[in-house]
Amino acid sequence: MKKYSEILKQSSLFAGISEEELFPMLKCLEAGSASYKKNQFIYHMGDQVENLGMVAFGSVSIIQEDFWGNRNIVSKIMPGQLFAETYACTPQVPMKVSVLTDEPTTVLFFNAGRVLTTCPSSCTFHSRLIRNLVSTMARKNLMMNEKIAHVTQRSTREKLLSYLSAEAIKKGCSTFEIPFNRQQLADYLSVDRSAMSNELGKLRDEGLLEFRKSEFTLLE
Amino acid sequence: MKKYSEILKQSSLFAGISEEELFPMLKCLEAGSASYKKNQFIYHMGDQVENLGMVAFGSVSIIQEDFWGNRNIVSKIMPGQLFAETYACTPQVPMKVSVLTDEPTTVLFFNAGRVLTTCPSSCTFHSRLIRNLVSTMARKNLMMNEKIAHVTQRSTREKLLSYLSAEAIKKGCSTFEIPFNRQQLADYLSVDRSAMSNELGKLRDEGLLEFRKSEFTLLE
DNA sequence: TCCTTTTTGTTGTAAAAACAACAGAATTAT
DNA sequence: ATAATTCTGTTGTTTTTACAACAAAAAGGA
Structure with missing residues (x-):
């Protein structure tokens, strides 16, 4: 002991x-x-x-x-x-x-x-x-x-933004590491992984965020 | 006091x-x-x-x-x-x-x-x-x-069945009263009210359940 | 190193949900 | 009792998601 x-x-x-x-x-x-x-x-x-x-x-x-x-x-x-x-x-x-x-x-x-x-x-x-x-x-x-x-948000996009903004606030920084890989994040948010990856791609293309592996940056 | x-x-x-x-x-x-x-x-x-x-x-x-x-x-x-x-x-x-x-x-x-x-x-x-x-x-x-x-179920149908079966088990009876009206139930399950009403109709047509106002009966 | 396995991103298609609009039923107020 | 309001079910349209399949990238093992 x-x-x-x-x-x-x-x-x-x-x-x-x-x-x-x-x-x-x-x-x-x-x-x-x-x-x-x-x-x-x-x-x-x-x-x-x-x-x-x-x-x-x-x-x-x-x-x-x-x-x-x-x-x-x-x-x-x-x-x-x-x-x-x-x-x-x-x-x-x-x-x-x-x-x-x-x-x-x-x-x-x-x-x-x-x-x-x-x-x-x-x-x-x-x-x-x-x-x-x-x-x-x-x-x-x-x-x-x-x-x-997070999970009561209606769309995958809103779930992602709800989770990621909460993480950013929690870490006190717009760039932060999340403790999940893609499949785990999809499970946590209760959405389909590929649809979530797709949505992450759109959010990146629209300039709302950037990511590399599990490191995310919220923009503007 | x-x-x-x-x-x-x-x-x-x-x-x-x-x-x-x-x-x-x-x-x-x-x-x-x-x-x-x-x-x-x-x-x-x-x-x-x-x-x-x-x-x-x-x-x-x-x-x-x-x-x-x-x-x-x-x-x-x-x-x-x-x-x-x-x-x-x-x-x-x-x-x-x-x-x-x-x-x-x-x-x-x-x-x-x-x-x-x-x-x-x-x-x-x-x-x-x-x-x-x-x-x-x-x-x-x-x-x-x-x-x-309940809310992490992927579809409205699964959310409903998850909630209703849990209520039936809790009340110990296949016929039971829920403490929500339709809009409140939709809010609780985090789904669209009309889509939920629609799904309830399908479940009833398929013979899985019956309902009158807030009284539900799960069948078979 | 090379090979295997896992993870991630992408796309097309089918299914489901959201949304909007409305009519009938039920409830509440006057 | 009647009118006004709220609640519920239904339908058609648009948007979103799930699903499946696959290729590229990354990670891990021999």
């Missing part, structure tokens, strides 16, 4: 919790760890889970699959970030998404019931932990709001 | 909190109330808010507006349910949605900072309150996941 102390201290879940509090706390939370290869499932759609995960090394994608196996990337989780905390907080609800590694990945697991139930002996750290979890969930909520804002 | 005790006791935020704890708690949370007419804004897009709201009587819609004023219904909030708790938990982030009454409505407001900051004198109720907020946010998260599942 010692090797994870850096990532734990930097994570938003354990923000403001001192190192001496950290390790007793991990035991209380029934913390565990596991390592995975690239493209391995950590959780499957339909699972009922009690543990929330934190990516220690590597990265995972949250994906949604329909009956015929069409995949949609909901989000990408980087080191220090949590996943499945929503389902771990409502353990009776079967997961509607799967968690899949993008690369070799190590994950830490925490029992959500333990996080949410204060034990008399350690009320202060529990309170802090819960508050951290609340703001993490609030931020995740805002991310989903943002995705909804 | 007494007149709200029924709705407060039934709300998920105050679940498990006894009546004698309730009123001291409300004062500590800086609780307030306000009444609104139909179609009045409670919060506007761009507001930075510290108070989360609970509908006491009536109902409100969470709506998203783009630059040209096109509206999209994100969700509908009924008595006892919370709204704006995400923004109240991240008060530095401007709201990307507005809150608009659907009918004459009374709202209770609670200061989110007070909810999230335990005061030494009343640690137990704060802890309970925070845990209630966590599961409320988790449930809201799942609702957004569900909406994303």
Whole structure:
């Protein structure tokens, strides 16, 4: 567990919790760890889970699959970030998404019931932990709001402009790198890849933007 | 405040909190109330808010507006349910949605900072309150996941079937009432109303479903 | 290096959606 | 009860997207 102390201290879940509090706390939370290869499932759609995960090394994608196996990337989780905390907080609800590694990945697991139930002996750290979890969930909520804002645009063009302008604002620069390749971006925006590539070409021809691989520049 | 005790006791935020704890708690949370007419804004897009709201009587819609004023219904909030708790938990982030009454409505407001900051004198109720907020946010998260599942379907037909089958499962019956009229459903699914009506007609002609006003029946 | 695989851009065609316009039904107000 | 307003379904036209197929470019492996 010692090797994870850096990532734990930097994570938003354990923000403001001192190192001496950290390790007793991990035991209380029934913390565990596991390592995975690239493209391995950590959780499957339909699972009922009690543990929330934190990516220690590597990265995972949250994906949604329909009956015929069409995949949609909901989000990408980087080191220090949590996943499945929503389902771990409502353990009776079967997961509607799967968690899949993008690369070799190590994950830490925490029992959500333990996080949410204060034990008399350690009320202060529990309170802090819960508050951290609340703001993490609030931020995740805002991310989903943002995705909804993009995918509810009516045309591929509007979806692209909505996403790209939001990225530019987020990065504070008209030139920025996106964390998706073309197929992943099309999946995220829920459009056809070739139609999206075509639309990107038109936007470039019309002088609204430039791009090279995953680097985009919004113009004027 | 007494007149709200029924709705407060039934709300998920105050679940498990006894009546004698309730009123001291409300004062500590800086609780307030306000009444609104139909179609009045409670919060506007761009507001930075510290108070989360609970509908006491009536109902409100969470709506998203783009630059040209096109509206999209994100969700509908009924008595006892919370709204704006995400923004109240991240008060530095401007709201990307507005809150608009659907009918004459009374709202209770609670200061989110007070909810999230335990005061030494009343640690137990704060802890309970925070845990209630966590599961409320988790449930809201799942609702957004569900909406994303619908709107990321590629065609109007698939969006309709995704939404309607989810409603049927939720209500546990193949015949059910939806809380939207046609325009609201089209806004929720982010499609054109007339194209959606047209598609509903085709689905009915093909024998997949029946409907009368807002009552739907899924067949076979 | 060369070969293989993956990613990206492009095009033509078929299908679907958006849009506009309108008529009938239902609801609300007077 | 009647008029006005809102809601819903329908149709034809225009625009957009999905789909399929393929070639060029880039990335990765032997």
